[in-house]
Amino acid sequence: MIDLIIEKIEKMEKKHQKKETVRSSVVLKVYRANRRARESAHYDSIEVPVERWTTVLDALLYAKAYKDSSIGIRYSCRMASCGSCGMKINGIPRLACYTKVSELEGSTITVEPLTNFPHMRDLVTDFSQFFAHHRDVQPYIQNEEADIKDKAKLSEFMQTPEDLDKFLQFSYCIKCGLCYSACPTVATDTKFPGPQALSQAYRYFIDNRDAGGKERINIVDDRHGIWRCHFAGSCSSVCPKGVDPALGIQLLRGHLLGFSKNEKKVADLQERLKKD
Amino acid sequence: MADVISHDVLIIGSGLAGLRAAISAAATDKKLSIAVISKVQVMRSHSVSAEGGTAAVLYEEEGDNQESHIYDTIKGSDFLADQDVAERLVQNMPYEIYQMDHWGMPWSRRKDGRIAQRKFGGYSFPRATFAQDKVGFYLMQTLYDTCQKYDNIHFYNEWFCTSILRENSTFQGLTAIELKTGSFTIFRAPAGIICTGGAGRIYSFSTYAFSSTPDGLDMAYRAGLALKDMEFVQFHPTGILPSGILITEGARGEGGYLVNSSGERFMQKYAPGKLELAPRDVVSRSMIKEIQEGRGFKHETGVDCLKLDLTHLGAECIKEVLSGIREIGIKFSGVDIINEPIEVRPACHYMMGGIHTDVDGATEMAGLWAAGEAACNSTHGANRLGANSTSECMVWGRITGEMAAKYAHDRKANSVQEQQVLDEEKRIYDGIFGGKGDVNPYEVRKRLTDVMDAKAYVFRNEQALAEALKKARELKAVMWKHVDDRAKEYNTNFVNVMEIDSMLRTAEVVLVGAFNRRESRGAHSRTDYPYRDDANFLKHTLAYFTGDGGPRMTWHPVTFTRYAPVERTY
Amino acid sequence: MAPGDVYALCASGEDVLMEVADRNNREGIKGWLNPGRYGWERVSYWLQRLTGVGLLAYFVGHIYETSSLTQGPDAWAAMLELTQTPMGHLILLLVIGMSTYHSANGIRLIFTHGGKGLGKPGRPDYPYDAVSLNYRQKSGIWIALILAAAAMLYGASVLFGGE
Amino acid sequence: MAMLRESQIMKIHYITGIAALFVVAAHILMRLIMPYNLSLEYDNVIANYHNMPYVVLLESILVLIAIHGFNGLRIILLELRQSKAWEDGVTVLTIVAMMAVIAYGTRTIIVANGLGFE
């Protein structure tokens, strides 16, 4: 019964999301400032033509090519896989190349740099600390066999599709920083690794090829570590790739609290299995 | 003079090739300091867009063998591949696949826990190793994360390299601009590896990332290195409209059909043996023929196209192994491939050509190597098989990284030639940043790429190429070089203008090469010379920089070790 | 400064410098002001905080209030005169609501923080809906709010209805 | 200061939270066995303080909530600013405040326990 009601509610919400409005032009309200040059911030309004499939990135690049070429913006793949173009669009962190103008309400679109990242220029922010947080959680396989020593004996670690599913979702992360920008703890705590790094810690922790663990766990079990997440969920609600960092964080915490047992058996190399 | 930063090995570009080279150099000699310099942040490189697979022979016990992979590659290349290079690729690939597995690559798995492989165009065995349909992304992630283990790898995110510094023919370093501050800096090192990727943005309708411009190629070209086989541009059959974003070949590998407006699976006519899984040049040509003969669809933008039908695969299969392109279809084309066929058209996808190297990836300059798509070691000849490119990046990334590290081991960075630095500073700051042009550079870019799309597409002919060349040279001569944005910090306008400058030169090389090659081979198809001409053209094209004039063209022999050319049918 | 300079600063432990380099553009607690952008979990986040701090303040106040007992009946009566006013009752009512919400939501959070009730990770299908932001969690928040409202109603009937 | 790992501190936080729920519930229910106003009369209150189980209850409420509440405050303050001075200050401050509140409350209990019975 309850499940049925819930399903109904979910459906209603989704229908709501799907709305598209086609316009022929929109006004981009672009945040402008050059930090290093100590320029003060202001907004520029630029009108650009749009079509049904125009993304906010398309619109901004059109503005850059034909209206004001000095707009500072970071972009690369234009297909939501490189993570360059994160910015606040109408107040919410999103990927510009992944947000169609037709999905947005109103004919003015406000674009601002991601909060919680040091600002550089216009829509561009500094990711150095974000990347450093990622590096700090030791995001790599720790295993004696990590580097293949004997090229004559090649084999893979055995990993069933079920083993894969345990971490696959978290490896969708494109390091776009939207979650970092949305998280209320990151907003005040400069030492908090943030949802991206913490969920990557879980991604490697739960991978059955990883034999490390203790050290990585001790890194996140810190005064400014994993416990500073209070399940605000904003990270998961803005993540464009379905990583659900909030889930990864809570699952890892489950292991720290002893709620979940670590039943991970470190995978065997395929060849050893065959010999047995 | 500008600030100087010294390292032992400089790696330019942080795509698959660059990262693989970095790890291999760092692991070869832990005492060396390795710099990875890239104009984008590491993980933003174009390689993350690669979708379908990485070719390797893994299951010999199940019927695959390396000889067959070698032959498929050579045949796919229309016999223009250097055969020793193809051998090297195939022999090294299994190791790379397993090494990636050990580093955490989420390869898709078979039920028995072993690595899964899928069918891909032009192969006689399913040997595209895949991780859903985000192979390039996962490879990049695995390499990037593995790089974090090494303290001797230093990343220079968002530094735009502008020129190679050299003494006679020995590498000495580079000049680069730090985007964040705008400062012009010299990098010094005894060894360097160019991994700057492809140049597909010289076309408008292209599957490439916006950052795939030819500035890396151009840098080598201006330093006197040859660009090889640049006329061979691969058009991938399935770019979606209107953006050109790719639907992976894996979609056809999993069983997708191409259909024309009479609902017919037209590949039956053109490649009865392999159907949709014929090599890309064959499929793209068939598609254009269908369109020319009036059996295409019209997309709402007015562009001709055909449809890729995946509806018969079923929702579960699509969600499992083609989730990425389903997302792309819904988001960028408004089509859920589970329910509807999706409109596609051949799009510029890969540059077979690049910086001329030998089988080890060494360039003509001592101390300088090239790897990945930027290099042309002639693995792919006139046409690359899908899934062989990420493979190439891995194999030569590793080889060049190792060789550069060994070379740098007992060498010190030399002091650089001051004059070269001053000249370069003059070229970019007086010539470009301080330029007095009044034509909008972005308009120049649009014109150029539109011309390339129109005249140097799947089918080419003498007249069209001549027109395109004329147009490209006109654009080059127009007074357009200027930068409106006067700020030093994060000046992307400046970067764009420098990219456009390199695009003009590289497009010219492509067009001259295509003009000179009066035959049809692989991806280069001339309607006025419809057949392959082994007597006159079984050789590589080389282009050298001559200053403001066009390129100086010469030829280079192809290496044969096992297979004599035969007619290529599928 | 070289790229990664902030990282270098973190590593060298120069806290003060890092703070300056880093505060730049942090949203700060201002970010709480528009929680509607993000959804119920975000509301739960700051309500848990506000009620926590509120209860702590009340708790300290309550200890002070009861300490007047030690000075005899007169002091106690004087204190009651101060607290047992309509205003005091309103505060008490708020405390009832806060503690009900904080406890109920707190219990949910303890499970959640231990990874329970969130669903399992797995292949995400487009359109990506995070499993952790599921309706079990959302209903948990609503239930806490409803319980708080109910407790406040009951409390009001005791506090104001008794006369 | 790092005598406890953060995970241990948080376990204490959760346990004290849940335990507080029970004792506070008991505390409130005891006020409801008689009309609210009556429950506040001096003699009735003092009577409570002579009831040993109730004293234990009050003391545990005091300790549990002080630990839980001040640790909660510590968390919030830690997240607000980060520098060694601030963080050390916060840790010391919350521990001192916690102990002070417990001591002060305990004093009330002890004194009230010794207060006037005929």
Ligand SMILES: Cc1cc2nc3c(=O)[nH]c(=O)nc-3n(C[C@H](O)[C@H](O)[C@H](O)COP(=O)(O)OP(=O)(O)OC[C@H]3O[C@@H](n4cnc5c(N)ncnc54)[C@H](O)[C@@H]3O)c2cc1C
């Ligand atoms: C959509 C798409 C899908 C593909 N799918 C597959 C597939 O399934 N299988 C397969 O095998 N291949 C595939 N390919 C091909 C393959 O992805 C590329 O060939 C390969 O990724 C190239 O890698 P790279 O390392 O050489 O260069 P890139 O990844 O392009 O990296 C180039 C690097 O050089 C840097 N750079 C460039 N210029 C400069 C400069 N001036 N200064 C500083 N840095 C510079 C860039 O910032 C970037 O980091 C695909 C290609 C596309 C376009």
Ligand code: HEM
């Ligand atoms: C009665 C049962 C209670 C339970 C189950 C409970 C549980 C919790 C939980 C789960 C948290 C969140 C910790 C986090 O997000 O990391 C929390 C925070 C907090 N609690 Fe309680 N609590 C209870 C009572 C109280 C009381 C009575 C007080 C007041 C003295 C209090 C004060 C706080 C404070 C100040 C916080 C910090 C807020 C934060 O961390 O965001 N709690 N509590």
Ligand code: SF4
């Ligand atoms: S977890 Fe999601 S939002 Fe966060 S960086 Fe990764 S992809 Fe972006």
Ligand code: F3S
């Ligand atoms: S938004 Fe922040 S508080 Fe936790 S659930 Fe996400 S990391």
Ligand code: FES
């Ligand atoms: S440009 Fe790559 S994610 Fe938007």
